[in-house]
Amino acid sequence: MNNQVSGRAWVITAxxxxxxxxxxxxxxxxxxxxxxxxxxxGIGQAGLTTLASVTSVVGLFAGIIFGPLLDRFGSRKTIxxxxxxxxxxxxVRAFVTGYVLVVVFTFLASFxxxxxxxAAAKVLDTWFTKDKVxxxxxxxxxxxxxxxxxxxxxxxxxxxxxxxxxxxxxxTVLWVSWIIIGKDGPVAANAEKxxxxxxxxxxxxxxxxxxxxxxxxxxxxxLLINTYCINAFLSKGLDPAGAAMMGTVINLxxxxxxxxGTFLMGVIKRYNVVTFICFAGGALGYLLSWFTPLGINTWVxxxxxxxxxxGAIGLCSGRTPLVPLTGQFPQEYIGTASGALETIKxxxxxxxxxxxxxxxxxxYNAIFITFGVLCVxxxxxxxxxxxxxxxxxxxxxxxxANKQ
Numbered sequence: 047m048n049n050q051v052s053g054r055a056w057v058i059t060a061x062x063x064x065x066x067x068x069x070x071x072x073x074x075x076x077x078x079x080x081x082x083x084x085x086x087x088g089i090g091q092a093g094l095t096t097l098a099s100v101t102s103v104v105g106l107f108a109g110i111i112f113g114p115l116l117d118r119f120g121s122r123k124t125i126x127x128x129x130x131x132x133x134x135x136x137x138v139r140a141f142v143t144g145y146v147l148v149v150v151f152t153f154l155a156s157f158x159x160x161x162x163x164x165a166a167a168k169v170l171d172t173w174f175t176k177d178k179v180x181x182x183x184x185x186x187x188x189x190x191x192x193x194x195x196x197x198x199x200x201x202x203x204x205x206x207x208x209x210x211x212x213x214x215x216x217x218t219v220l221w222v223s224w225i226i227i228g229k230d231g232p233v234a235a236n237a238e239k240x241x242x243x244x245x246x247x248x249x250x251x252x253x254x255x256x257x258x259x260x261x262x263x264x265x266x267x268x269l270l271i272n273t274y275c276i277n278a279f280l281s282k283g284l285d286p287a288g289a290a291m292m293g294t295v296i297n298l299x300x301x302x303x304x305x306x307g308t309f310l311m312g313v314i315k316r317y318n319v320v321t322f323i324c325f326a327g328g329a330l331g332y333l334l335s336w337f338t339p340l341g342i343n344t345w346v347x348x349x350x351x352x353x354x355x356x357g358a359i360g361l362c363s364g365r366t367p368l369v370p371l372t373g374q375f376p377q378e379y380i381g382t383a384s385g386a387l388e389t390i391k392x393x394x395x396x397x398x399x400x401x402x403x404x405x406x407x408x409x410y411n412a413i414f415i416t417f418g419v420l421c422v423x424x425x426x427x428x429x430x431x432x433x434x435x436x437x438x439x440x441x442x443x444x445x446x447a448n449k450q
C-alpha cells in the first residue's frame with residue numbers, strides 16, 4: 047500500500063475516531079447534565095436512567111439492519127443517507143420539551159448515526175492490510191475515551207440544551223467530512239459481491255460470538271467501574287471532592303489506556319496475549335484499588351487499572367475483520383459480522399446493568415467481584431478460545447505467504 051493511500055487511510059481512521067468521541071458524548075450527556083435533565087423534562091432518577099439507557103440499546107437494532115446494507119450497497123452512500131436522517135432528528139431533539147418525545151428522538155437519531163459504528167470495521171478493512179487493520183480499529187475505538195472524558199466538563203460549562211445542540215452540530219461536521227473524504231478503500235475495488243448464505247454463516251460463526259462476548263465483558267466491566275466507583279469509594283470514606291475527582295481520573299486513564307492498548311497490539315503483534323494483558327492487568331489494578339486500605343495506593347491502582355484495561359474494547363471488536371481468515375464466513379460479509387457483534391453486545395450490555403442493579407444494589411464487594419469475573423470471562427472467550435489472529439499468528443502468516 048503506497049504512502050498516499052496510507053495517509054488517506056489514517057484520515058478515514060480519524061473520521062471514525064471522532065465519531066466514537068461524539069457518539070460517547072451523546073451516550074453520557076444526560077447523566078452528565080443530570081440536574082438540568084431532570085428539571086427540563088420533569089423526571090426523577092428512574093426517568094433519567096431510562097433516558098440514559100436508550101442510546102445503549104441502539105446497537106442491537108443498528109447492527110442487524112445496517113450490517114447487511116453496508117455489505118450490499120457500500121459504505122459511502124449508506125453512511126451519507128443514514129447520518130443525514132440522524133442529524134435532522136438530533137436538531138429536532140434539542141428543541142423538544144416533552145420527555146417521551148426526547149426518548150423517541152434520542153433513540154431514532156442515535157440509531158441512524160449508529161451506521162458509522164457498524165461500518166467502521168468494514169471500511170477500515172478496505173484501507174489497511176491484515177496486519178494493521180485491527181490496530182487501526184483499536185485506535186478509532188479509543189475515541190470513546192475522548193467523549194467520556196470531555197462530556198462532564200462541557201456539560202457543566204454550557205448546560206443541557208447547548209450540549210444537545212453541540213451533538214447535532216458535531217455530527218453535521220462529521221457528515222460534511224464524510225462527503226469529502228469518505229469511501230471504501232482500494233481493497234473494496236477487487237472485492238467480490240456478497241454470496242448467498244453469508245449472513246447465516248456470520249451468525250453461526252463461533253468466533254464472532256466469542257469476540258462479541260469478550261467485547262461485552264470489556265464494555266460491561268468498564269461500565270461497572272464508571273457507574274459504581276464514585277459511590278463505592280464514598281461509602282469507604284473518600285471525601286466528596288475526591289470522589290468527583292476519581293470519576294475524571296477513571297475516564298482519563300481509560301482514554302490513555304485505549305491508545306496504550308493500540309501500542310501493545312502494534313509491538314507484540316499477538317492479539318490473544320494483549321487480550322490477557324488488558325483484562326488481567328485491568329482487573330488486578332481495579333480490584334487492588336478497592337480491596338486495599340484507602341490511601342495513595344487507591345489512586346495508583348485505579349490509574350494502573352484504567353491504563354491497562356482501556357484497550358480491551360477496541361482489541362476485542364477490532365478483530366472482527368480478521369475472522370474470515372478462519373474460514374467461518376466470506377470476507378465480503380465483514381459489515382454483517384460487525385453488525386452481529388454490535389447486536390450481541392447491545393443485548394448483553396443492556397441487560398447486564400439491570401441484572402447487577404437488582405442483584406447487588408449497594409453491595410460493592412459483590413460488584414467488584416463481578417467485575418473480576420467479567421474480566422476472567424473476557425480472557426477465556428477473547429484470549430483463549432479464539433485463534434491467534436495477530437500478525438505473528440499462524441493464520442495471518444499463512445495468508446501473507448499465500449499472497450507472495
